[in-house]
Amino acid sequence: MLSVFKSILLAFCVCASLQIQAQVFRQKANAEELYNEAVKETRLGHYDKALTLVNQGLKKQPDDIDMQLLLGRLYMLTGNNEAARKQVKKVLTKAPRYRDAYQYAINIEIITGKYEEADCYTDEALGYFPNDRDFMLKKMEIQHLLNRINKGNQLAENLLSRFSEDTTVRNAYIEHYLFTGRYYMKNGNPQQAGISFEKVLALSPANTEAKDALLRGYIQGQDYESALEQINAALSTNPSSYELLLRKLDILRNKHAYADALIVFQTILRYHPNDAKVRGMETELRMEAAAYYANTDPYLLYRAILEKNPGNQEALNKLIGFSMSRGAYKEALEWINRGLKSNPNNLKLLSQKIDMLEGDRKYTEAALLAERLWQRNPSADLKARLVTLQIASGRYYLSQLQYDEAITAFERVLTLEPNNKEALENIVNTYIARKDVKNALLTLDKAISYYPADDLLLLKKSSILADAGRFEEAAQIAAALSKKSPGDTRFAAAFTAQRLAAGRTLMQAEEYDLAKEQFTQVLEQDPKNEDALNYMINLESGTGQSEQALYYANQALLYNPGNKDLLLKKAGVLDQLKRYPEAADIMQQLIRRYPYTAKYKTAYLSSLLASGNRYQQNNMPDSALSVFTQVLTLNPKDSLALQYTTNILMGTKQYDSALVYVNEGIKYYPDNTTFLMKRATILENQQAFAAASLAADSLVKLNASPVNTDYADYLKSKTLKNQFGLFFLHSSFDYNDDPYSIATIEYRRFMKRGSYAARVNYAGRKEGTGLQAEGELYYTHHPKWYSYAVAAYSNELVFPQLRAGYSIFRSFKYDIEAELGIRYLKAEETSSISGVTSIAKTFDDFWINLRAYFISDDPEFYTSFNLTTRYYMNRRQDYISFVAGLGTSPDDKSRLIQFPKLAGLLTRSIGAGYQHVFKYRTTIGINGTWITQKITSQSYQNQYDLYLTFLRKF
Known part of the structure; x- marks a missing residue:
């Protein structure tokens, strides 16, 4: 009694636990559905509805981090910032690496004006996600709000150096310096404002705000020359601009450069002759100029003096000085050249001319002039000046890509100072620009010989060698420098960069072992190097060393836990190792963290598919089916999962279930021939031949290949239930000149379990016309059992009066079939009963049958044996046959007429035949047989049969 009670209690507990487990899974499923629906409503702006759905989901799954964060976001979207702050903070406490949570936390603090708190959150986020572009941009935005200009500048420069090609970063950089420029202008610091606006123009030369603000700053700071340079640069591309010309005119008036102002005025008048404002400006401008020059203009006075006394050196010097102070360098140069005409060796004028040429960036001319001066007066100062100008000349040529001229200029310096660094x-640098590595290295070696302790020259050599592909030499230099100065990150960075570049080059050349050596050396110096770890994962994985690839993936994740790209790689390696459940777990985690990232879902599905295939290969169809069902739950349209599921169900003969999945496949992929073929095959196995034939017809419309067409014909034939047949037997004899023939017409009806037929046999003889009516039946009782029955009745003129027979067939393993039957024959004067037994075996395309008859013709007893072989072709529709017999049997149609007379004779027969089927509907056949009978101990008679067959299904 106690044991019964324990059994009942145990069963109750099991049922209860199963119920609870099912409830938990159901709740989880419902919670995920609620979350997905809430996300959809949030996107549509239905925040109240989304809030209701999230709260319902949290009741079912209170620990769901994604749902908790969505709740915080909805609080923020509905203006409940305090609740949003608490909720997001709660999420970050549980999941401190949840990236999206930091975004919401920062935005909440910015919205509520708590910029210091927002700044703290960005620092936390950057601690977990260093160098993250979005968090760095957000931090820079917060510096604007806090007016921390210098910190914002540092962030802007850092961002641009890291993400120089990123459009978002470039736009943020431009906006930052526009902001700082406005800030400085507002606070009365036009010089700093100008620096900010120049940074904007360096990145965006067409920025209108920066150009206008910079111009206003120049004017405000009375830097008229810079203002004029900017306007003249703009006028070079738009010389008729009304606004620019007016601005230039105002600046010239502020400078009291009335002569130039009048020239600009005439230009405005030429381009805009009908402008009333311009036409009314001339008198005012001339009056203003006249008032300015009314009494004394030193420039005009000295000019007048020089015209009267061209050799007056003081006047000339004053005019040069006035021109230079006004920024009129071309004018100053004209005065200098005028003075040199009368005094070509004047050192002061020559020196001033050098200054003017240098200011006008005519370095080569300035250098030639400086060389003349130095040759006349070889002082240290003039030599230094000549060296400076020659270097400036070389740099100018280098900027213009005139490499030969640049090298000439620099080599001229070396004639003055051979060790000029x-x-x-x-x-x-010039040789590098010309890609002349050989001469670049020769020159650099010369520099190193002068400055052997200059590590930067050695670092440059290392860089040149690396760029030339000589990575080993380059890395050796960088390694030596790094060892010499372990605290200098530049040398370690160069070593790392060169080893990585060497590894990449070797990878491209498919020298994978050598590439691994390079990356291994990087990791020996810097085990955390993300690039080297990634390359090692890829190399080991690509060369089939999956265990090693997994080791490096785990190492990388030690230093950068939670990195989504590394996790994705690790999952890929686990797939290679066929550790599919582990790979799927990782992908599931990634999907939870990034539910809207398509590539993670795709990778997860691929992992599940691989796992399912593995189960299939291990002959575990139930486990494989479970995995493929998971795939289809996530993506009902997955074609591979649909195919694999269908294959498993077909293999286990679950045809109804298989048909459901294959129909899904056809719904999503109506032009997919694989699904149509599977549908036809399933329906064929279900013996739904009409539907299978329609599916095969659709397949042929998409792809009328010979195989598909043949299959469609085959299935079409299975829908035909009727068959018409004609048979003709012709027999001739060597002992009789009177051959005879038998013609037969047949109708056959096919049914689900077999077929039945009715025949009429016709034979004409001297005695009269013989007719025989015959019925035949094939009936399947069971997949392993079927019966054959025949009955015939004739008018006895040619054929036996009555013939009947029955056989039962049984199939066994190894394609073996056995028969047991009986035959009855009644002729004019005799009747016989025969027992029949046979055994048949199939060997691939060969079929062999041995049949024995045991004939009782009272009082005699005879035996007969038949051996039949066939070789099948074309889906077992066509065959070649060979028949050999001993004795006469009651199934030999050609000898039934003479059966009573032949039964006791020693008879041997041999024959061959061929049957061909056209499109599974029309059958033709021909058979020939030679029969010999021993009449006496010394005499034989021969018979020759020709049998023709024609069958047509309809």
Whole structure:
């Protein structure tokens, strides 16, 4: 009694636990559905509805982090910032690496004006996600709000250096310096404002706000020359601009440069002759100029003096000085040249001319002039000046891509100072620009011989060698420098960069082992190097070393836990190792963290598919089916999962279920021939031949290949229930000149379990016309059992009066079939009963049958044996046959007429035949047989049969 009670209690507990487990899974499923629906409503702006759905989901799944964060976001979207702050903070406490949560936390603090708190959150986020572009941009935005200009500048420069090609970063950089420019202008610091606006124009030369603000700053600071340079640069592309010309005119008036102002005025008048404002300006402008020059203009006075006394050196010097102070360098140069005409060796004028040419960036001319002066007066100052100008000349040529001229200029410096480091470095740079690595290295070696302790020159050599593909030499230099100065990150960075570049090059050349050596050396110096770890994962995975790839993936995740790209790679490696459940777990985590990232879902599905295939290969169809069902739950349209599921169900003969999945496949992929073929095959196995034939017809419309057409014909034939047949047997004899023939007409009806037929046999003889009516039946009782029955009745003129027979067939393993039957024959004067037994075996395309008859013709007893072989072709529709017999049997149609007379004779027969089927509907056949009978101990008689067959299904 106690044991019964324990059993009942145990069963109750099991049922209860199963019920609870099912309830938990159901709640989880419902919670996910509620979350997905809430996300959809949030996107549509239905925040109240989304809030209701999230709260329902949290009741079912209170620990769901994604749902908790969505609740915080909805609080924020509905203006409940305090609740949003608490909710997001709660999420970050549970999941401190949840990236989206930091975004919401920062936005909440910005919206509520708590910029310091927002700044703290950005610092936390950057701690977990260093160098993250979006968080760096957000931090820079907060610096604007806090008016921390210098910190914002640092962030802007850092962002641009890291993401120089990123459009978002470039736009943020421009907006930052526009902001700082406005800030400085507002606070009365036009000089700093100008620096900010120049940074904007360096990145966006067409920025209107920066150009206008910079111009206003120049004017406000009375830097008229810079203002004029900017306006003249703009006028070079738009010379008729009304606004620019007016601005230039105002600046010239502020400078009291009335002569130039009148020229600009005439230009405005030429381009805009009908403008009333311009036409009314001339008198005012001339009056203003006249008032300015009314009493004394030193420039005009000295000019008048020089015209009267061209050799007056003081007047000339004053005019040069006035022109230079006004920024009129071309004018100053004209005065200098005028003075040099009368005094060509004047050192002061020559020196001033050098200054003017240098200011006008005519470095080569300035250098030639400086060389003349130095040759006349070889002082240290003039030599230094000549060196500076030659280097400036070389740099100018280098900027203009005139490499030969640049090298000439720099080498001229080396004739003055053979160890001039700047000239040597510039020659190296010129050779690099010309891609002349050999001469670049020769020059650099010369520089190193002068400055052997200059590590930067060695670093440059390392860089040149690396760029030339000589990575090993480059890395050796960088390694030596790094060892010498372990605290200098530049040398370690160069070593790392060069080893990585070498590894990449070797990878491209498919030298994978050598590439691994390069990356291994990087990791020996810097085990956390993300690039090297990634390359090692890829290399080991690509070369089939999956265990090693997994090791490096785990190492990378130690230093950067939670990195989604590394997790994705690890999942891929686990797939290679066929550890599919582990790979699927990782992908499931990624999908939870990033529910809207398509590539993670795709990778997860691929992992599940691989896992399912593995189960199939291990002959675990139930496990495989479970995995493929998971795939279809996530993506009902997955074609591979639909195919694999269908295959498993077909293999286990679950045809109804298989048909459901294959119909889904056809719904999503109506032009997919694979699904149509599977549908036809399933319906064929269900013996739904009409539907299978329609599916095969659709398949042929899409792809009328010979195979598809043949299959469609085959299935079409299965829908035909009727068959018409004609048979003709012709027999001739060597002992009789009177051959005879039998013609037969047949109708056959096919049914689900077999077929039945009715025949009429016709034979004409001297005695009269013989007719025989015959019925035949094939009936399947069971997949392993079927019966054959025949009955015939004739008018006895040619055929036996009565013939009947029955056989039962049984199939066994190894394609073996056995028969047991009986035959009855009644002729004019005799009747016989025969027992029949046979055994048949199939060997691939060969079929062999041995049949024995045991004939009782009272009082005699005879035996007969038949051996039949067939070789099948074309889906077992066509065959070649060979028949050999001993004795006469009651199933030999050609000898039934003479059966009573032949039954006791020693008879041997041999024959061959061929049957061909056209499109599974029309059958033709021909058979020939030679029969010999021993009449006496010394004499034989021969018979020759020809049998023709024609069958047509309809």
